[in-house]
Amino acid sequence: ANANDDLKALIRTIPDFPKPGILFRDITTLLLNPAGFAASIARMADATHGPIDLVAGIEARGFLFAAALASPLKAGVLLIRKDGKLPGATIAEDYALEYGQDRIAMHADALAPGARVLLVDDLIATGGTARAAIRLLRKAGASVSQAQFLVDLPDLGGAKLLRDDGVDVSALIS
Ligand code: 5GP
Structure with missing residues (x-):
């Protein structure tokens, strides 16, 4: 048992979302729990x-954290959004999905330039999203040395790729 098993019990797994064969880790149940959400923020x-x-949050669940x-x-x-949502002049970064x-x-x-930025999201899987966010932030001149997630899915390897990029990665639930 580790100190974060209490948080793990507050997330649930929904099979076949958003597509058949995917096991989606649903964190909305943790957000609904006052002590669980407060403990998550305190531990982060x-x-x-x-x-x-600056804390950079990735749309949409990353904004909450x-x-x-x-x-x-x-x-x-600092908001990192899907392209086309921000009103001012933007810089953008592309990243690969499974299809497209x-x-x-x-x-x-x-x-x-030199701003010290902590990157935050609810979950890291392949790391494609977080790595694109780090490239974008660094292109803008940020110093990104830390990233935090509520959940890491270590079998998908994203956290390791971020560490290889020189980022100190931590997650509360594995
Ligand atoms: P990655 O780019 O690391 O493969 O996927 C992580 C991104 O997709 C994050 O922005 C995260 O919110 C979302 N995501 C992918 N899979 C899941 C999941 O099972 N649960 C949740 N809550 N988000 C996921």
């Missing part, structure tokens, strides 16, 4: 080292 804040200027971490980390929130590709974007003026 504790796992963060050094000063952070980024927003809640901003206050304890005394940081602002997708594009994420951020406001081009969202950060100052």
Whole structure:
């Protein structure tokens, strides 16, 4: 047993979502639990080292964790969105999906060069999304040395790829 088994019990697995054969880890049940969500944010804040200027959250569930971490980390929130959703001038990054590709974007003026950014999302699987976010943030001049997730699916290898990119990765549930 590890210290985060209490959190693991708050997520559920939905088979065949969004497609047949996929086991989707549903975190909405953890969000509904006041003590579980509060403990998740407290543990993510504790796992963060050094000063952070901005918490970058990935649309959409990553926004929830980024927003809640901003206050304890005394940081602002930077939105990484699907392309086409942000109103100002953006920079974008493409990444491969199982079939086809997708594009994420951020406001081009969202950060100052050298800003210390913590990347946050609900879950890391293949790491394709998080790696695209890191490329985008670094293209904008950010220093991205840490990434945090509620859930890591280690068999899919994403966390290892991020570590190979020089990012300190932590997750509360594996
Ligand atoms: P990756 O790019 O690492 O393969 O997939 C991670 C991204 O897809 C994250 O933005 C995450 O929200 C979403 N995602 C993929 N699989 C799941 C899942 O089983 N549960 C949840 N909650 N999100 C998932």
